[in-house]
Structure formats: structure tokens, C-alpha cells
Amino acid sequence: MKRRKNSFLNSQVDDDPISSVANLFDVAMVFAVALMVALVTRFNMTELFTQEDFTIVKNPGKENMEIITKKGEEITRYKSNNSVKGDGKKGKRVGTAYELENGEIIYVPE
Incomplete structure (x- = not known):
């Protein structure tokens, strides 16, 4: 009687523990x-x-008002501070x- 080779038991198993980490990295990137x-x-x-x-x-008109402007590729951000009120500047x-x-x-210049 011939022995049949069981391919399931004799298959090469990937024992590299790092291979599962690569899959977790891919999942994390998608997330x-x-x-x-x-x-x-x-x-x-x-x-x-x-x-x-x-x-x-x-937040227009409030203390934490912020103006964000985009012109072309440049994005500028202006945060209001209340230093003008107390500096005596006009x-x-x-x-x-x-x-x-x-x-x-709509802004209408004078």
C-alpha cells in the first residue's frame, strides 16, 4: 500500500511574525x-x-475672531488680538x- 502525501500537512507555513505587522500597517493607513x-x-x-x-x-465680532484667506497657493491666517484697544493706536x-x-x-471699500 502506497502512502499518499498529504499536501496540507506538508505545506510550507509562513512563520514570519513580521508579515502580520505589514497587514496591520496597511489597515492603519486606510483608517x-x-x-x-x-x-x-x-x-x-x-x-x-x-x-x-x-x-x-x-467667529465674526468675537474676541477669538479669525480670518483665513487663500490666494492662489498661499493660505494666510489672521487671528485678532485685542492689543489695539489698549495701545492707544488709532x-x-x-x-x-x-x-x-x-x-x-460683501465688502465695500470707502
Whole structure:
């Protein structure tokens, strides 16, 4: 009687413990990309990835007001500080901003 070779028992098993770490790294990368996409869409920051120029005013009229402007590839961010009030510096009015019913803000220079 001939013995049959059982290919399942004689197969080479990959005993490298690092091979499972590579798979975990791939899963972590997919999770990180999905998390970034979810955060960008959740906070409506998709404008940062367009070619259009824009200006965003966060918390208008409050102490922590912030103005974010994108012109071409350059993004500038201005945070208001209340140092102008106490420094005795004086300024001049340079224009007026109007908010329309649809939420759009129009700046009219004087």
C-alpha cells in the first residue's frame, strides 16, 4: 500500500511574525485616510482643496475672531488680538461689510 502525501500537512507555513505587522500597517493607513476625509467633509473645509480664491471669517465680532484667506497657493491666517484697544493706536475706517440673506458677505471699500 502506497502512502499518499498529504499536501496540507506538508505545506510550507509562513512563520514570519513580521508579515502580520505589514497587514496591520496597511489597515492603519486606510483608517487614517478615511478619518482625514471624514473630518474635512464634517467641518466643511473642502474649499481648501479647490483652485478658487476665498476668505473665511470664523467667529465674526468675537474676541477669538479669525480670518483665513487663500490666494492662489498661499493660505494666510489672521487671528485678532485685542492689543489695539489698549495701545492707544488709532485707525481709520476703510470700508463696510454687508451680509446678504444667503449668508454671503460683501465688502465695500470707502
